[in-house]
Amino acid sequence: MIPPGADTVLVRHADVGVKSGKVQTEMERRLRDNVAALLDDRGVDAEVERRWSRLLVHADESSVDAATDAAADAFGVQSASAALVVPPEEDAIVDALARTAREYAATDAAGDTFAVDARRAGEPEAHPFTSKDLENEGGAAVFAELDDPEVDLDDPDATFFVECREDEAFVFTEQRAGPGGLPLGSQGKVVALVSGGIDSPVAAWEMMKRGAPLVPVYLELGDYGGPDHEARAMETVRRLADYAPNFEMAVRRVPAGDVMALLDEEVGPARMLVYRRFMYRVAEHVARETNAAGIVTGEAVGQKSSQTTRNLAATSVATDLPIHRPLLSMDKPEITERARRIGTFRDSTIPAGCNRIAPDFPETNATPGIVDEAQPEGLYDRAREAAANATLVEL
Ligand code: ATP
Ligand code: MG
Secondary structure (H helix, E strand, C coil): CCCCCCCEEEEEECHHHHCCHHHHHHHHHHHHHHHHHHHHHCCCCCEEEEECCEEEEECCCCCHHHHHHHHCCCCCEEEEEEEEEECCCHHHHHHHHHHHHHHHHCCCCCCCEEEEEEEECCCHHHCCCCHHHHHHHHHHHHHHHCCCCEECCCCCCEEEEEEECCCCEEEECCCEECCCCCCCCCCCCEEEECCCCCHHHHHHHHHHHCCCCEEEEEEECHHHCCHHHHHHHHHHHHHHHHCCCCCCCCEEEEECHHHHHHHHHHCCCCHHHHHHHHHHHHHHHHHHHHCCCCEECCCCCCCCHHHCHHHHHHHHCCCCCCEECCCCCCCHHHHHHHHHHHCCCHHHCCCCHHHHCCCCCCCCCCCHHHHHHHCCCCHHHHHHHHHHCCEEECC
């Protein structure tokens, strides 16, 4: 439930707050632009303002709910609250709390226990009351509106929040969780290898969460992939792009069917490892061309035979760029839960194409030398050519 009359969103940022002054200002500006782009993309008419190292979104009563959701989808946001703005006076605040409680009491979700959580910011002498006064007076007002209520400060059914600033006070009831992290664009780009599986979009999203825009790359595997496989990869990138309307997210589609056929024919137990090297090399070329600073994959230690610690070592030598693996230590249920939360799960439930060329008895304990031996001559030339032949798929 949102306070009646709420028309403003209070946006708290996450890791931005740990930065030095100048960096923080720049990050706040970036966050402001990103939130404004999300609002615009969703057709929400609202203004974003930077204030007291927060953002305020000025919407109206009919759009404040959608504006809160949009703000809570921006990377770098800790939480967002739809708030009722009142003068910073005790009477006005207590009255706003009472009105909010009355509305709350009328909803089906209304519980019995509540708390009032008041904070005062600014100079102590700015207000003739303390936050404790607000909690006491406000608590009494809320109490009077609810049906047989009880105060519970530890685990209340509802919390009525007050944030009192020098010039205005905010009353709100929810803190919608954002993704946390840093504003998108505050880090250098990374090439995201997206397969259409469950893992890769989650890994890519984790890099976006830390501020890195993506250069999505999909390897088209010919007979070893297929249109459903590809459609899923594109669909998951589209979901990711929804979080980044002011960033270019076209997918680079790299032809790799020939190489897959070659590996299928010529390479035995180390086939998948050679394929991994090829893939990293392709990503490296795209990174050089697009000025990206690294590669992100959905690999996790031991999840597949190609992802044992030894095999990751034996394949990572194909590139000098850092390969970011945000899912490194995660279990599949954990990754799946995240995929559901960020909205990429539904589009990625069919196993990706690798399964179709995996050898029956894959190497699990390779050394770089073993993969060197298995690697067809000219593999890296093929990677360069494949990257050069990439086509751009606009979403
Ligand atoms: P996902 O990891 O996305 O669920 P998967 O587990 O089947 O799919 P693997 O085939 O083991 O993935 O590949 C590991 C990683 O390599 C993927 O997370 C992804 O980053 C990358 N990758 C795999 N196949 C492709 C592809 N066809 N195009 C681009 N990247 C790919
Ligand atoms: Mg995987």
